[in-house]
């Protein structure tokens with residue numbers, strides 16, 4: 508991972524870049540907006556004249572809005588002027604589908620695309636990327652950006668340290684998923700003046716009514732299957748699929764698959780508990796989401812216990828196919 512920053516700055520120099528565009532996935536979460544914020548500050552250190560715009564299709568998430576207000580920063584939601592950009596960054600985003608229609612547009616441009624991410628790389632994204640900075644062991648994209656600061660031997664300002672802290676805290680579910688390298692980074696960030704309690708307070712905004720309703724509906728519509736002893740649940744909601752899937756895991760499922768279908772467009776979120784992953788070895792991103800993505804003529808990917816799929820078709824067939832894959836895979840690892 509040495510020299511990652513050098514590779515980025517070489518591309519900027521080679522293109523004599525005047526304008527850089529940083530894109531994050533739709534409904535951008537704190538890791539996406541905070542890593543974009545920190546990266547833009549880092550790039551400015553190398554080239555103060557560089558114009559940088561951060562954009563995300565649709566809106567950023569509710570908690571991201573609170574954070575942006577705290578940082579006095581903004582993320583554009585209108586389509587950026589791709590034609591004026593010299594280089595495009597994709598942060599915390601492993602498929603172009605997560606950029607909605609912008610994804611197709613940027614893959615048709617002949618611009619260098621630099622991807623910085625901690626989700627399992629998607630082959631299509633690899634194809635369009637000029638440079639792909641990926642670390643699966645990183646807790647978050649913010650942790651990768653923090654490493655870029657260290658590589659540059661640049662001390663992050665307090666606001667950048669706060670942003671990096673927030674992205675890491677969010678993606679590690681308040682550090683329950685953090686490993687040793689993450690805690691070391693956090694200790695450094697605290698030394699830079701981050702007030703931990705103040706930052707955690709920013710992240711804990713009450714859930715809004717529509718998300719609560721989506722979670723409750725997901726529970727009431729849930730279909731429970733026992734596959735070789737594993738509790739697998741399927742459900743559907745119009746929005747907040749990821750939140751609903753998390754809720755179903757909290758309720759007691761080993762694996763939760765929650766979809767939405769709108770005029771043939773399908774989007775599915777899946778979550779599993781740690782026991783499911785450690786005992787079955789089923790990696791949701793690689794073993795389920797990407798296969799389902801192919802079936803739905805779309806894309807799927809993600810982490811071991813958290814993944815998503817976008818595509819076209821009908822939800823019922825998608826769920827049937829998922830159950831079929833699971834029956835094949837779980838045959839050899841029943842739950843005692």
Ligand SMILES: [Mn+2]
Nearest residue numbers: 538599648678
């Ligand atoms: Mn992330």
